[in-house]
Amino acid sequence: MTIKDLAKKTGYGVATVSRVLNGQPSVSETARSVILRAAEESGFQLNSNAKQLKQQRSNAILVVVKGRANELFSELLEYVQGMADQAHYPLHVDYMEESLNEVQRAVQLCREMKPLGLLFLGGDSQNFISGFHSIDVPSVLVTNDASDLNFPNLSSVCTDNRQASRAAMDSMVALGHRNFAIVGGYKETSTTSLLRYQGCMDSLSSHNISFDEEQSYRGVLFSYENGYAAAKELVESGCKFSALFAAADVMAIGAIRALRDCGLRVPEDVSVMGFDGLPLGSYLVPQLSTVRQSVFEMARISMDMLISQITEGAPARHIFVPFTLWQRESTRAI
Amino acid sequence: MTIKDLAKKTGYGVATVSRVLNGQPSVSETARSVILRAAEESGFQLNSNAKQLKQQRSNAILVVVKGRANELFSELLEYVQGMADQAHYPLHVDYMEESLNEVQRAVQLCREMKPLGLLFLGGDSQNFISGFHSIDVPSVLVTNDASDLNFPNLSSVCTDNRQASRAAMDSMVALGHRNFAIVGGYKETSTTSLLRYQGCMDSLSSHNISFDEEQSYRGVLFSYENGYAAAKELVESGCKFSALFAAADVMAIGAIRALRDCGLRVPEDVSVMGFDGLPLGSYLVPQLSTVRQSVFEMARISMDMLISQITEGAPARHIFVPFTLWQRESTRAI
DNA sequence: TTGTAAGCGTTATCAC
DNA sequence: GTGATAACGCTTACAA
Numbered sequence: 281m282t283i284k285d286l287a288k289k290t291g292y293g294v295a296t297v298s299r300v301l302n303g304q305p306s307v308s309e310t311a312r313s314v315i316l317r318a319a320e321e322s323g324f325q326l327n328s329n330a331k332q333l334k335q336q337r338s339n340a341i342l343v344v345v346k347g348r349a350n351e352l353f354s355e356l357l358e359y360v361q362g363m364a365d366q367a368h369y370p371l372h373v374d375y376m377e378e379s380l381n382e383v384q385r386a387v388q389l390c391r392e393m394k395p396l397g398l399l400f401l402g403g404d405s406q407n408f409i410s411g412f413h414s415i416d417v418p419s420v421l422v423t424n425d426a427s428d429l430n431f432p433n434l435s436s437v438c439t440d441n442r443q444a445s446r447a448a449m450d451s452m453v454a455l456g457h458r459n460f461a462i463v464g465g466y467k468e469t470s471t472t473s474l475l476r477y478q479g480c481m482d483s484l485s486s487h488n489i490s491f492d493e494e495q496s497y498r499g500v501l502f503s504y505e506n507g508y509a510a511a512k513e514l515v516e517s518g519c520k521f522s523a524l525f526a527a528a529d530v531m532a533i534g535a536i537r538a539l540r541d542c543g544l545r546v547p548e549d550v551s552v553m554g555f556d557g558l559p560l561g562s563y564l565v566p567q568l569s570t571v572r573q574s575v576f577e578m579a580r581i582s583m584d585m586l587i588s589q590i591t592e593g594a595p596a597r598h599i600f601v602p603f604t605l606w607q608r609e610s611t612r613a614i
Numbered sequence: 615m616t617i618k619d620l621a622k623k624t625g626y627g628v629a630t631v632s633r634v635l636n637g638q639p640s641v642s643e644t645a646r647s648v649i650l651r652a653a654e655e656s657g658f659q660l661n662s663n664a665k666q667l668k669q670q671r672s673n674a675i676l677v678v679v680k681g682r683a684n685e686l687f688s689e690l691l692e693y694v695q696g697m698a699d700q701a702h703y704p705l706h707v708d709y710m711e712e713s714l715n716e717v718q719r720a721v722q723l724c725r726e727m728k729p730l731g732l733l734f735l736g737g738d739s740q741n742f743i744s745g746f747h748s749i750d751v752p753s754v755l756v757t758n759d760a761s762d763l764n765f766p767n768l769s770s771v772c773t774d775n776r777q778a779s780r781a782a783m784d785s786m787v788a789l790g791h792r793n794f795a796i797v798g799g800y801k802e803t804s805t806t807s808l809l810r811y812q813g814c815m816d817s818l819s820s821h822n823i824s825f826d827e828e829q830s831y832r833g834v835l836f837s838y839e840n841g842y843a844a845a846k847e848l849v850e851s852g853c854k855f856s857a858l859f860a861a862a863d864v865m866a867i868g869a870i871r872a873l874r875d876c877g878l879r880v881p882e883d884v885s886v887m888g889f890d891g892l893p894l895g896s897y898l899v900p901q902l903s904t905v906r907q908s909v910f911e912m913a914r915i916s917m918d919m920l921i922s923q924i925t926e927g928a929p930a931r932h933i934f935v936p937f938t939l940w941q942r943e944s945t946r947a948i
Numbered sequence: 949t950t951g952t953a954a955g956c957g958t959t960a961t962c963a964c
Numbered sequence: 965g966t967g968a969t970a971a972c973g974c975t976t977a978c979a980a
Binding site: 663668 | 974
């Protein structure tokens with residue numbers, strides 16, 4: 281069943297059928313209803329390959345999501361989806377392996393889909409530097425700062441990772457903690473991980489707290505498992521600490537279990553603070569203390585900026601969205 | 615940049631370029647290397663719209679995933695991905711809203727992609743009954759039983775939900791529990807939820823344990839939040855129980871927090887058992903007791919069956935994969 | 949081994 | 965308003 285069959289069946293030409301199916305204006309009401317009914321009856325759907333191949337521009341927004349198991353992105357996406365619906369932009373979501381190049385992927389998809397705009401959920405600066413020049417549609421990078429990259433069509437919206445992790449550490453210092461362990465990311469390869477690390481150091485040095493990185497910092501890929509392993513190793517290596525900061529909630533969760541397996545209770549023996557503010561954290565016992573990223577705000581601002589770039593040619597902007605410290609049950613004063 | 619440009623640039627015809635780019639045999643080594651180098655240099659990628667539009671059959675396997683926030687599916691997918699790589703089948707993953715019709719979606723995608731086979735992660739019997747007849751490629755439904763549907767090209771692989779939840783309840787009875795509360799799914803609309811409910815009833819009645827459904831059963835959509843709300847409501851409504859069975863780990867996690875907020879400790883005051891065996895469960899304190907679905911086995915069997923249906927025309931089969939009871943820290947004997 | 953050319957199912961550009 | 969018809973970028977006979 282193709283558009284041709286529908287044309288034959290209704291007695292109209294393919295052009296009219298196409299116009300109707302795409303909701304274009306200059307079609308008679310008769311034609312519209314006849315064709316829509318026929319399409320309905322036969323359950324006809326446009327072939328998007330042919331459509332996209334021929335189409336000069338679609339009116340969809342393309343979302344490129346880096347990594348499929350990221351709960352923060354899932355949450356972001358839910359809001360973004362709602363906002364796109366409300367603004368009547370079809371949303372096309374493309375999930376990709378975290379290890380692949382999201383900009384290359386976007387370039388390919390732009391050629392194929394010709395979207396109005398691009399939303400990146402997660403991204404790596406290096407990939408943008410080396411490949412974003414061949415993207416010419418309005419874009420927004422979410423959860424990473426792109427102000428240094430200076431692309432006229434690339435905005436960014438994120439939490440100030442450095443300030444946020446500094447604030448997290450400050451709050452634990454305020455609770456009386458002086459001996460810290462930190463489970464972070466690979467600061468050599470991930471900008472986000474580096475910034476969160478630097479924020480920690482900012483806090484420690486401003487309070488004149490010494491920190492032996494070799495002994496008290498572990499950099500791993502964000503996961504329950506790695507959080508567990510890192511925390512266990514910290515304890516077993518003899519590192520003494522009353523507070524542990526994990527640069528992601530998933531690692532904090534793994535870490536808490538590791539501490540428990542080492543005979544340490546949270547928060548009685550060790551306070552643990554995470555980063556992200558995943559919904560899951562509020563159902564844990566103890567509820568996870570964490571730096572809550574303002575997911576809804578990030579989604580809202582991203583979509584607003586993207587849409588104004590698309591419709592009004594607004595210039596690229598770079599925004600830090602406020603975060604919130606959630607002192608809950610996994611931290612305590614000593 | 616198109617295949618034509620590449621042809622012009624290398625002096626070959628478009629057919630040869632196409633053959634090289636698709637790894638077809640009858641091309642000279644010279645042509646192959648020249649064209650590959652040129653493609654590399656210019657970063658050329660085939661336009662998949664044009665490719666799929668023209669192609670009679672792709673050699674890809676299409677995976678239709680129902681719902682994007684399902685951790686069990688994420689885990690399954692990871693294994694499936696690995697197996698497809700190993701067998702050299704490109705995998706195309708399509709995520710869709712849980713509320714939409716996965717079979718309709720598959721029909722559309724089959725028309726567009728012409729995949730060799732289909733893997734459904736999750737699915738609803740009704741949708742298959744009303745729409746699967748128009749799918750003619752080998753297919754496997756994972757996590758649901760399709761033996762009743764009798765489609766010659768539809769296999770299925772799943773846990774015996776009824777037996778598994780019966781076993782879970784039996785195990786709690788063996789621990790001495792007699793008063794149960796159950797947080798399940800909508801048994802009126804979800805077959806899986808109904809089976810898990812029936813398994814519970816099988817167990818209870820075989821042990822002559824009475825159960826007031828009105829008072830002690832809550833049917834909700836699987837989520838942390840709903841698990842929390844349902845458990846809280848059970849306690850507040852005065853339902854007395856020493857054990858709670860949740861038909862999904864996510865609900866068990868929500869329920870544990872709700873119990874805690876009602877002043878009940880797990881497992882000291884109430885034992886809680888989940889269903890699924892999510893990786894997360896082993897990092898919780900207390901570790902979640904649960905029915906572990908054999909995710910790896912399900913993935914392996916699904917892919918094996920799908921591939922033998924594709925390559926050897928093997929007939930459809932319907933397989934129950936063994937489950938495991940994990941008695942961990944959220945349950946205890948009384 | 950290679951090239952030519954006919955579509956795949958649409959949309960866009962014309963005329964009418 | 966509507967209908968021919970030429971692309972879109974590719975694969976695949978069929979010829980050479």
